[in-house]
Amino acid sequence: MKILFDDNYFMGQAIAEAKKAYLEGEIPVGAIITIDQRIIARAHNLSEKLNDVTAHAEMQAITSASNFLNSKYLSNCTIYVTLEPCVMCMGALFWSKIERIVYAASDPKSGFRKRKVLTHPKTKISYGIREDESSNLLKAFFRAQRE
Amino acid sequence: MKILFDDNYFMGQAIAEAKKAYLEGEIPVGAIITIDQRIIARAHNLSEKLNDVTAHAEMQAITSASNFLNSKYLSNCTIYVTLEPCVMCMGALFWSKIERIVYAASDPKSGFRKRKVLTHPKTKISYGIREDESSNLLKAFFRAQRE
Numbered sequence: 001m002k003i004l005f006d007d008n009y010f011m012g013q014a015i016a017e018a019k020k021a022y023l024e025g026e027i028p029v030g031a032i033i034t035i036d037q038r039i040i041a042r043a044h045n046l047s048e049k050l051n052d053v054t055a056h057a058e059m060q061a062i063t064s065a066s067n068f069l070n071s072k073y074l075s076n077c078t079i080y081v082t083l084e085p086c087v088m089c090m091g092a093l094f095w096s097k098i099e100r101i102v103y104a105a106s107d108p109k110s111g112f113r114k115r116k117v118l119t120h121p122k123t124k125i126s127y128g129i130r131e132d133e134s135s136n137l138l139k140a141f142f143r144a145q146r147e
Numbered sequence: 148m149k150i151l152f153d154d155n156y157f158m159g160q161a162i163a164e165a166k167k168a169y170l171e172g173e174i175p176v177g178a179i180i181t182i183d184q185r186i187i188a189r190a191h192n193l194s195e196k197l198n199d200v201t202a203h204a205e206m207q208a209i210t211s212a213s214n215f216l217n218s219k220y221l222s223n224c225t226i227y228v229t230l231e232p233c234v235m236c237m238g239a240l241f242w243s244k245i246e247r248i249v250y251a252a253s254d255p256k257s258g259f260r261k262r263k264v265l266t267h268p269k270t271k272i273s274y275g276i277r278e279d280e281s282s283n284l285l286k287a288f289f290r291a292q293r294e
Contacts, residue, residue, distance in 0.1 A: 033287070044204075047219060048219070050219075051213050051214070051217055051218060051219045051233075052209070052210050052211065052213045052214070052219055053213070053219050053239055053243050054201070054206055054209055054210055054239050054242075059201055060200055062199070063199050063201055063202065066197075066198050066199045066200070067198065070198055071198060071199045072194060072195070072199055072200050073200075086238060086242075087234060087235075087237070087238035087241065087264060087265070088234075088236075088238025088239045088241070088242065089233050089235075089238070090234070090235075090238075091233060091234030091235025091236070091237070091238050092200055092201050092235045094234065094235070095200035095233075095235065096199075097216050098170035115264065115265055116263065117234060117262065117264070118234070118262055129207075
């Protein structure tokens, strides 16, 4: 199972969500949440459509996964997100006590690392998986915006 | 108008929201958002009821005010909240470009100040308004939880 459903596969699913955002004119960021190799939440950025700064992919995925599990804690879950989470999303992930965060591209401007946001001691972090795909999608979006 | 509807009055409205949370068994935090001395959003913490760590009073108030104004930016708004915002909420308030944040009690454990979260350069912050009322409500809640 791990051979078929690995980080690479799940990040691909998050990228598929990011592409939906792209097609809707949203900054293309997607996220999914898994538990035991199973996807329990899928979301993409909807800040423009909903006119809501809190509608980042991660926030919606957290709400959706909590709803699915009927638990506000996501202790045995992994979030796959195509861009490094911002301060808000990292704050939410802290509260959720999520087991693992995997992100593709880094966000040197608004990412949690630059702002030195504390991560939950129980949370492991990996990054760089399918980074180029995610980052090329973001670049294409902003290039199209400027044109 | 400023005599009738000042920070003290609006914080009283946020405290009324916090009391609703208290009665529902939620950590008693309330928030309201105003524009031109008019309340456009009221919310209280619903993390337990909704099983959702993102359901802090501030987050719901931001979504509600954005919905009311049909704008994701809250540039001319003030948020009154009974407790110092956490990292997640401060991250959301940063994105909203809100004009002013007024909070009652400080949160030395989970507040944004301890975690050194950046505030938006356009946002002014005041605190300590009706601090005792807000903090007594929180203390009473946690005392009751322990008993």
